[in-house]
Amino acid sequence: AQKVTQAQTEISVVEKEDVTLDCVYETRDTTYYLFWYKQPPSGELVFLIRRNSFDEQNEISGRYSWNFQKSTSSFNFTITASQVVDSAVYFCALSESGGYNKLIFGAGTRLAVHP
Amino acid sequence: EPEVTQTPSHQVTQMGQEVILRCVPISNHLYFYWYRQILGQKVEFLVSFYNNEISEKSEIFDDQFSVERPDGSNFTLKIRSTKLEDSAMYFCASRDSSNSPLHFGNGTRLTVT
Numbered sequence: 234a235q236k237v238t239q240a241q242t243e244i245s246v247v248e249k250e251d252v253t254l255d256c257v258y259e260t261r262d263t264t265y266y267l268f269w270y271k272q273p274p275s276g277e278l279v280f281l282i283r284r285n286s287f288d289e290q291n292e293i294s295g296r297y298s299w300n301f302q303k304s305t306s307s308f309n310f311t312i313t314a315s316q317v318v319d320s321a322v323y324f325c326a327l328s329e330s331g332g333y334n335k336l337i338f339g340a341g342t343r344l345a346v347h348p
Numbered sequence: 349e350p351e352v353t354q355t356p357s358h359q360v361t362q363m364g365q366e367v368i369l370r371c372v373p374i375s376n377h378l379y380f381y382w383y384r385q386i387l388g389q390k391v392e393f394l395v396s397f398y399n400n401e402i403s404e405k406s407e408i409f410d411d412q413f414s415v416e417r418p419d420g421s422n423f424t425l426k427i428r429s430t431k432l433e434d435s436a437m438y439f440c441a442s443r444d445s446s447n448s449p450l451h452f453g454n455g456t457r458l459t460v461t
Contacts, residue, residue, distance in 0.1 A: 266447050278391070278439060278452040285447070324391060334446045335381065335404060338391040 235260045237327050237339035245345045246315055254310045254342045256325030264330035267308045272322040315346045350374045354440050354453035361430055369425045369456045371440030380423045381441040430460045
């Protein structure tokens with residue numbers, strides 16, 4: 234069975250601090266996909282990144298970076314020099330290959346960035 | 349950029365009433381989903397739909413729920429007899445292939461009184 238754990242329920246930082254959001258997943262599949270979504274206070278779900286299980290290269294996009302480690306089943310998300318606009322709930326999600334590939338979401342981490 | 353649209357943005361209904369939540373997925377997408385999020389909680393899978401039929405459903409998606417793609421553009425979620433615990437944000441999502449990212453609509457907030 235697939236499962237996503239985001240152990241940090243809430244994180245509070247001051248602007249310009251770096252912050253890392255943890256995500257640990259469980260799956261029996263060898264082929265799977267990992268995602269991060271952002272849910273700002275307005276409520277919509279915004280796609281940030283997708284990673285497949287064969288690509289362990291870390292990715293950087295501006296102030297965002299992702300660290301995928303299969304050995305620890307983790308897919309962590311770091312925001313460098315956080316800004317108030319980064320305040321949101323961040324969800325990590327897992328999709329197994331084959332079938333119709335529903336996304337299973339973690340419980341989310343609420344990030345509050347204070348000026 | 350094309351987007352998934354959901355209407356209405358907020359629906360208030362009385363317990364026991366039927367509601368239909370509407371979604372227009374992105375036009376070239378083939379896979380459609382409904383998720384719900386009870387306030388402050390995680391996003392939960394309800395149902396996936398492909399090739400004009402349900403491909404998978406969760407335990408939440410009981411006989412009170414149904415989905416339909418009545419024409420080439422709309423994708424609806426019907427709750428036959430709403431309960432208080434159905435109050436949640438309902439998200440529609442679509443994707444063009446089986447492992448591409450899900451594109452979510454802005455959600456319909458359903459309040460059952």
